[in-house]
Amino acid sequence: MIRTLDELTPEARAWAEAWLDRATAAAPPTLRADVRDDLIAHLCERLDAGAAVADVERVADAAGPIAGGPSTARRWLRQLLAGLGVHDVPGRIAATWWNPADERVLVPRAVGLGWDLNFGAVAVRLGVIEPDAETEPFASTPARAFATAAAVPAALAAAAVLHYAVRGRNLPDRLPAHWNAAGAPDRWTPKRRAAAADVAGTVVPAAVAAWAARSGRPGSERAGLIAGATLFASISATTTVARSLGDGRRAWLGPAMAASGPLAVGAVLVWLARAGRAEEIRRDLEKAHD
Amino acid sequence: MWASQLRKGVLELAVLALVAHEARYGSQIVDELAARPALAITAGTVYPLLARLARAGLVKTTWQESPVGPPRKYYALTASGRRQLAAMAAAFGDVSSALNDLLGDLR
Numbered sequence: 001m002i003r004t005l006d007e008l009t010p011e012a013r014a015w016a017e018a019w020l021d022r023a024t025a026a027a028p029p030t031l032r033a034d035v036r037d038d039l040i041a042h043l044c045e046r047l048d049a050g051a052a053v054a055d056v057e058r059v060a061d062a063a064g065p066i067a068g069g070p071s072t073a074r075r076w077l078r079q080l081l082a083g084l085g086v087h088d089v090p091g092r093i094a095a096t097w098w099n100p101a102d103e104r105v106l107v108p109r110a111v112g113l114g115w116d117l118n119f120g121a122v123a124v125r126l127g128v129i130e131p132d133a134e135t136e137p138f139a140s141t142p143a144r145a146f147a148t149a150a151a152v153p154a155a156l157a158a159a160a161v162l163h164y165a166v167r168g169r170n171l172p173d174r175l176p177a178h179w180n181a182a183g184a185p186d187r188w189t190p191k192r193r194a195a196a197a198d199v200a201g202t203v204v205p206a207a208v209a210a211w212a213a214r215s216g217r218p219g220s221e222r223a224g225l226i227a228g229a230t231l232f233a234s235i236s237a238t239t240t241v242a243r244s245l246g247d248g249r250r251a252w253l254g255p256a257m258a259a260s261g262p263l264a265v266g267a268v269l270v271w272l273a274r275a276g277r278a279e280e281i282r283r284d285l286e287k288a289h290d
Numbered sequence: 291m292w293a294s295q296l297r298k299g300v301l302e303l304a305v306l307a308l309v310a311h312e313a314r315y316g317s318q319i320v321d322e323l324a325a326r327p328a329l330a331i332t333a334g335t336v337y338p339l340l341a342r343l344a345r346a347g348l349v350k351t352t353w354q355e356s357p358v359g360p361p362r363k364y365y366a367l368t369a370s371g372r373r374q375l376a377a378m379a380a381a382f383g384d385v386s387s388a389l390n391d392l393l394g395d396l397r
Contacts, residue, residue, distance in 0.1 A: 001368055046347060135344045280353055
């Protein structure tokens with residue numbers, strides 16, 4: 001906590017001042033000074049004198065849009081989505097799929113009815129992370145960790161494209177489209193349609209993940225988008241593998257298809273959270289040594 | 291049921307009081323609360339509360355080297371946490387003395 005912005009480093013202070021100008025620009029002129037004072041107090045309460053520009057950015061992002069900031073159209077869209085219960089989906093996905101502080105392994109679904117797996121609780125039970133490793137999950141995760149995580153759906157997309165490009169000609173004209181509980185195909189589809197679905201099912205999520213990794217959105221939203229993209233890409237990639245196996249019954253197919261998505265998502269979330277934890281530790285220990 | 295609600299109600303005060311004396315790490319807070327049977331609360335309740343207190347700026351967290359393993363995250367009171375603790379302790383004192391007065395020789 002600091003008392004005035006003067007206590008920040010010149011770079012952090014310049015960033016904070018520029019943000020204050022942007023954030024208060026849309027406020028009614030009569031309220032602008034008050035809003036600015038409130039925002040300064042908000043920053044001071046949450047920042048230390050050694051705060052880096054990235055810290056100021058994080059606190060500013062967490063403050064959310066200032067009233068009057070987003071355009072009317074965006075506000076209407078947000079209100080509409082909120083009314084439908086689907087606002088801030090990536091952030092809610094991340095908060096639901098990764099909440100190590102919560103002991104429950106099954107938690108109410110992020111979107112819709114039912115239950116979601118809380119990978120954070122599983123990771124704590126496996127001893128790969130502490131329940132309180134990150135104060136705000138994914139807030140400290142560095143950009144390079146997001147880029148690495150986004151490489152998972154990208155690799156699955158590359159594998160699916162290569163598979164159809166290299167082996168496509170040798171595959172039968174019709175490929176499995178559905179399997180029964182015993183793991184035997186019970187519905188078939190033309191090869192071109194299967195290839196198009198599998199390639200789109202991996203390339204689109206890979207593109208979303210790549211965009212999320214580079215976006216300046218809050219860490220939880222980036223993590224949610226990459227986790228969701230990884231799930232879709234894993235399902236599509238596993239389907240590609242299953243199609244390539246052709247006819248015949250394989251009892252392990254069902255469990256493998258059900259497990260591959262959660263395993264990939266879990267690995268990505270653990271990676272992102274551990275990177276955030278490592279960053280928090282590095283920052284605090286460096287400060288202690290100074 | 292009632293006793294558990296009562297414990298949950300005072301948990302925030304207990305945690306703030308614990309870290310007011312000296313900075314403590316998460317599992318230490320859980321263990322010290324567990325060592326007081328009247329306050330026994332599970333880790334599943336303590337960790338979300340710690341996260342909420344940190345987000346509210348009432349406690350600050352710092353990773354520190356541990357002599358016996360990986361670094362640990364320590365929790366310490368901030369200035370606003372100290373003010374909040376004083377206010378809560380005063381309110382709790384008032385409630386406690388009013389109840390003691392009411393219960394009187396019933397106990």
